[in-house]
Structure formats: structure tokens, C-alpha cells
Amino acid sequence: MNEQQRKEASQIKQSNPSDVKNDSESNLERLKQMGSDELIGKYFQTTYEPPNLKKAKKRLKKDVDIHYDFSISEEMQTIGEGKKFLIRTYGCQMNEHDTEVMAGLLTDMGYQTTDDVNQADVILLNTCAIRENAENKVFGEIGHLKPLKLENPDLIIGVCGCMSQEEAVVNRILKKHPFIDMIFGTHNIHRLPSLLKEAMFSKEMVVEVWSKEGDIIENLPKVRKGRIKGWVNIMYGCDKFCTYCIVPYTRGKERSRLPEDVIQEVRHLAAQGYQEVTLLGQNVNAYGKDLEFEYGLGDLMDELRKIDIPRIRFTTSHPRDFDDRLIEVLAKGGNLLDHIHLPVQSGSSDILRVMARRYTRESYLELVRKIREAMPNATLTTDIIVGFPNETDEQFEETMSLVREVGFESAYTFIYSPREGTPAARWEDNIPMEVKKERLQRLNALVNEQAKQAMQQYEGEIVKVLVEGESKKDPDVLSGYTERNKLVNFRASKSLIGKLVDVKITKAKTWSLDGELAKETAEVL
Structure with a gap:
């Protein structure tokens, strides 16, 4: 960047430093043309660094630090008195639980919750990146919020969650939605009080997205939905790198909480009268593989079953990590429920190979056999993608036959859509949409019929x-x-x-x- 460009950039900022906040896209466009990231970083917030999917793929061997000393600064503990917040949540149970944490942080700052966008002083969109449709919903909502921001410049609007970890998403917000006040990712939720402070007092867009995953913060406040069912994170991240999936990039490497911290949280929920706990993880049965001692999900659940809480579930599991020890413990029953969500994604070994699922049709069916042998009444549900690149009619029929053979009682079924940054996104999406829809309809008809048959068995019971x-x-x-x-x-x-x-x-x-x-x-x- 030459001296003339620097002077022009300075003149843009000095002439009207609130232009970006007032939705003047022309100045931002000029900055982008003149030198891009360096200038955007200085124009918005000096620590800005766009998320980088290549960096996110690197799995550093550095041990994850666990912190028990989180606190909110004194000046932020009352900043929200007399004010309200609203969080819109998209996606999985992990996002729902992240929302509980953010609600806890905001509540501890004095804010009260509201469902009315017109009453909110802080609006956060906790986003999901797993499908294109989820992203479209978020950008639609961002558009709906723009008039509110114009009417009330003091309103703080933030975008967080998995979408924030994507380079293309952050750049799109910078370019087309500069009225957004802050963007932060999945690894630095505990930084919300500090980021909110910057957004309130700097009057510039605050962008803080870490490509490297964060540490484990154990004592974050939570505002849980109700007092009947509770979610408990036992691990974060995923190391599987399925070729279609963005999650390993947006959620980082696998990091397990210590068993004693999980057990203490479940005991606390039991003491509060909760009736059911669901253990959460992007790949929940990989729990413990990163610990320095030999300990897995089966070992953890063997200890949790001794706690006086009626029901314990877990989601979502990966077939590759569903080991014999876990089956052995689940078969003990009691408060460990035998409803198992076991995503298969495809019934074709060839498609599973290019998906990088690292199991075959045959090994999946063998796992089902083991589960059914140990737990004859186990209920199995699954996830399935149709129309993956190069999926033939014969390979789709293999999926149909596997669904019949296993007898899934429910399934989440999806048409494949490429996610930017994943290996599969570079391949030709060569299955016509009408073919994808026809396959999905046939699959759903089969799943619905099996679900209906399973339900009919309950009549009179x-x-x-x-x-x-x-x-x-x-x-x-x-x-x-x-x-x-x-x-x-x-x-x-x-x-x-x-x-x-x-x-x-x-x-x-x-x-x-x-x-x-x-x-x-x-x-x-």
C-alpha cells in the first residue's frame, strides 16, 4: 500500500468515522479495493484477523488448558441494568447450549431476557454453518434487523457461532452488512463481556474470531431452559474431517473435559431436581481420546449411572468410535437409555469412503448387530445424506436396503449441499436437483413407514x-x-x-x- 492510499484511507475515516455504522458501503468498498485486510483491520478494530480454514485444519499438539477462574470485570457487572437481550439460535443442541452460556453471561451483567426484538438492547444471532439453508436464514434475519439498527443506533447486534468461523461469511458481513456491531466465533464465547464493552464504547465493528480453538473454561454461568432437562458438554470439536462437513473447521480439534468436572455438573443438576441429562459433543463417543490417561465415554457413563438422576442420554455419536466398552455399559440399563442416534450418512461403502467416514456398510451393520445383541430393545435413529457427488442409483439403493435392514425408527434426511472450504465443495455437484428430490422423497416414505410401524407397537402399552x-x-x-x-x-x-x-x-x-x-x-x- 503506497503513501497516497494511506492518506486516502485516513481521509475516509476522518471525514465521517461513523459512515460504516450508518451503512455507507461505498467507503468500505474503497478500503477493500485499496489494500483490503490491513486497512479493514485498522478501520474496524486493530485486532481483526479473518478466520482461516487452513489454519483451523491444523491440529496443534499443544495441551488444552483448563480454566476455573473466569470472572466478569467489575465495570461490566452492572452494564446491563435496565436493559434487555435476545438471542436467536440456529442449529444443533451444542448451539442451544452455547446460547445458555451467553444468556448466563448477559444475565450476570444485569441484562434481562426478552422475546421482542423491539425491546432488545442486545441481539445475538447464534448461527449454524452445517447447511446452506441455515446460512440463508441468518442472512435473511440480518436484513430484517437493519431497520431496527437505523431506528436505534445504540442497539448492539452481534453474529456469533459456527458461521462466524467461515472466511466467506465474515467478509460478506464486512462488505454488505456493516451495521453489525460485533462478530465472534465458537472458541471465545467467554470473551462476550469484553467484546460487548468494545462494541458499546468504540462504536466500531468488533471482529474477534480465533482460527485456533480456545481452552476449556469450566466456571462459565448458564441460564438453562427450564429445570426438567439439561445439556452437559463433555467435549468440544471434531477431528474426523468428513469431506462434506464444516464442523471440524468451525469447532476446532477434539477437547475433552475432565471426568470429575462432568460428574460434578451432573450431580449438581440432579441436586436441583433435573430429571434428564443429555451429554453433548460434536463426536461425543470420541470423549477421552485426547486425555493423558485411558478413559472413554463408556467409563464416564459407568460412573454417571450411579448418580440419582432418572435419565441420561448422549448425542451425537460416530460409528467409528462406538466401542465394545460403551455397549457393555449401556447394556447395564438403569438410567442409561437405550435410544441411540447413530448417523450412517450412506448405505454404500463406496460413498462412505469418499465421504471419509472410515467405516463400511458391513462394519456399520456389524455394530448394529452388537448393539441389538446387548440391548434387544434398543431404538436406533440416524442421519442420511442423499445426492452426494457421483452417487449412482445403485448406491442410493444400497442406502434404502440398509435402512430396511436396520429398521431405523426415525431419521434426519438431507439433500447434499456443498459447504465452502470442505474438500467435497471442490468436486462437481453433478446430481441433478430433481434426482436428489426424488431420492429424498423415496427415502422419507420408507423412513415414515418404518416410524409408523414402530409406533403401532406401543398401542395398548x-x-x-x-x-x-x-x-x-x-x-x-x-x-x-x-x-x-x-x-x-x-x-x-x-x-x-x-x-x-x-x-x-x-x-x-x-x-x-x-x-x-x-x-x-x-x-x-
């Missing part, structure tokens, strides 16, 4: 239901889930919310069950 609240469709009806994750609707007193009750199933539908309180339970009440 008495099942134990954890009552979560009112039905979304009828406030006079209660709803909750069985041990095998089946949704049950029934009429009863709202005093049962948060309790485990016996319900007799009277009618089976494809995705839910209708029932009535079992006679013995009704008599006790």
Missing part, C-alpha cells in the same frame, strides 16, 4: 413419560417423551409437568403417540 409441558397445538394437552424418545400427548393436570408418569397409549401416529394416564397413576393423583 404403558410407557413412562417425562412431562415437559403443554402441547404446542393444544394448551389443555400435556406432552413429554418416553425413554426411547417417542413424543406422547395426553390430558392431565398441569401439576404433572416435570414429573415421570405412566401413560397408557391409546393411539399411534407416525411421529407421536396419544395416551391417557395409567389407571394406577390416576388413582394416586
Whole structure:
């Protein structure tokens, strides 16, 4: 960058330093043409460094540090008094749990939550990058928020989560949505108080996205949704690098929490009266592989089953890491539920190979056999992608036959869409959309039929239901889930919310069950 360019950049900033905040795209465009990242960094925030997917792929051997000393600075502890926040969450349970942490941080700063964007002083979009549709929703929401920002310049709008870890996303926001106040990633959520302070007082866009994953911060505050079911992170990141998946880049390498910290958190939830805990991880059954001692998910669950909490689940598992020790422990039953979500993605060994899943159709079916032998009543659900590059009709039929053979009771099914930065995105997406849609329709018809058949087996049976609240469709009806994750609707007193009750199933539908309180339970009440 020559001296003339530097002078011109300085004149842009000095002439109206709030131009970018007022959505003057021309100045930003001039900066980008003149020298790009260096100038953008100085114009917005001196620490700005765009996220780098190549850096994110590097797995450093440095040990992950664990911190127990997190605190919010004194000046930020009351900054939110009399103000409100709103967090919109997209994507998986991990994102939902991250939202609980951010809500905890904001609450500890004095903010109160609201569902009304017109009342909010801080709006955060906690984003998902796993599919193109999720990104489109976020950018649509950003567009809807622009008039609010113009009407109320003091409103702080932030974009965080997995999308923020993508170079293309950050650059798009810088170029087209400069009214956004801050962008931060998945590794530095604990920095929210400091980033919010910078956004409030610098009046410049704050961008802090770490390509290298962060450490584990153990004592972050959380505001959990309700007091019935709780999520507990046991690990972060993923090292699998499936060729279609952006998660290893946005969430970093695998980092496991220490067993004693997980156990303490679950005990704390049990003491508070929680009825169910779900252990979370992008690849949850890889837990412990990065620890300095031999310890896995099976060992952790063997200890957790001794805690007085009715139900313990985990998600999402990878077939490659589902070992015999985990099966052995799950077979002990008790509060360890035998509903297992086991993403297969494809029934073709050839497609699995180019997906870099590192298992075959045959090894997956052998794992299913082992699970069914140890837990005859286990419920299996899965994820499946159709229309992966070069998938033939015969390879798709292999997926259909595997679904029939396993007998999945539910499946999340998706049409393949390339994610920028992944290996598969460089390949020709050569399956016509009409073919993808036709395959998806056939697959969904099969999954729906199997789900319906599985549900019909419950008619006349008495099942134990954890009552979560009112039905979304009828406030006079209660709803909750069985041990095998089946949704049950029934009429009863709202005093049962948060309790485990016996319900007799009277009618089976494809995705839910209708029932009535079992006679013995009704008599006790």
C-alpha cells in the first residue's frame, strides 16, 4: 500500500468515522479495493484477523488448558441494568447450549431476557454453518434487523457461532452488512463481556474470531431452559474431517473435559431436581481420546449411572468410535437409555469412503448387530445424506436396503449441499436437483413407514413419560417423551409437568403417540 492510499484511507475515516455504522458501503468498498485486510483491520478494530480454514485444519499438539477462574470485570457487572437481550439460535443442541452460556453471561451483567426484538438492547444471532439453508436464514434475519439498527443506533447486534468461523461469511458481513456491531466465533464465547464493552464504547465493528480453538473454561454461568432437562458438554470439536462437513473447521480439534468436572455438573443438576441429562459433543463417543490417561465415554457413563438422576442420554455419536466398552455399559440399563442416534450418512461403502467416514456398510451393520445383541430393545435413529457427488442409483439403493435392514425408527434426511472450504465443495455437484428430490422423497416414505410401524407397537402399552409441558397445538394437552424418545400427548393436570408418569397409549401416529394416564397413576393423583 503506497503513501497516497494511506492518506486516502485516513481521509475516509476522518471525514465521517461513523459512515460504516450508518451503512455507507461505498467507503468500505474503497478500503477493500485499496489494500483490503490491513486497512479493514485498522478501520474496524486493530485486532481483526479473518478466520482461516487452513489454519483451523491444523491440529496443534499443544495441551488444552483448563480454566476455573473466569470472572466478569467489575465495570461490566452492572452494564446491563435496565436493559434487555435476545438471542436467536440456529442449529444443533451444542448451539442451544452455547446460547445458555451467553444468556448466563448477559444475565450476570444485569441484562434481562426478552422475546421482542423491539425491546432488545442486545441481539445475538447464534448461527449454524452445517447447511446452506441455515446460512440463508441468518442472512435473511440480518436484513430484517437493519431497520431496527437505523431506528436505534445504540442497539448492539452481534453474529456469533459456527458461521462466524467461515472466511466467506465474515467478509460478506464486512462488505454488505456493516451495521453489525460485533462478530465472534465458537472458541471465545467467554470473551462476550469484553467484546460487548468494545462494541458499546468504540462504536466500531468488533471482529474477534480465533482460527485456533480456545481452552476449556469450566466456571462459565448458564441460564438453562427450564429445570426438567439439561445439556452437559463433555467435549468440544471434531477431528474426523468428513469431506462434506464444516464442523471440524468451525469447532476446532477434539477437547475433552475432565471426568470429575462432568460428574460434578451432573450431580449438581440432579441436586436441583433435573430429571434428564443429555451429554453433548460434536463426536461425543470420541470423549477421552485426547486425555493423558485411558478413559472413554463408556467409563464416564459407568460412573454417571450411579448418580440419582432418572435419565441420561448422549448425542451425537460416530460409528467409528462406538466401542465394545460403551455397549457393555449401556447394556447395564438403569438410567442409561437405550435410544441411540447413530448417523450412517450412506448405505454404500463406496460413498462412505469418499465421504471419509472410515467405516463400511458391513462394519456399520456389524455394530448394529452388537448393539441389538446387548440391548434387544434398543431404538436406533440416524442421519442420511442423499445426492452426494457421483452417487449412482445403485448406491442410493444400497442406502434404502440398509435402512430396511436396520429398521431405523426415525431419521434426519438431507439433500447434499456443498459447504465452502470442505474438500467435497471442490468436486462437481453433478446430481441433478430433481434426482436428489426424488431420492429424498423415496427415502422419507420408507423412513415414515418404518416410524409408523414402530409406533403401532406401543398401542395398548404403558410407557413412562417425562412431562415437559403443554402441547404446542393444544394448551389443555400435556406432552413429554418416553425413554426411547417417542413424543406422547395426553390430558392431565398441569401439576404433572416435570414429573415421570405412566401413560397408557391409546393411539399411534407416525411421529407421536396419544395416551391417557395409567389407571394406577390416576388413582394416586
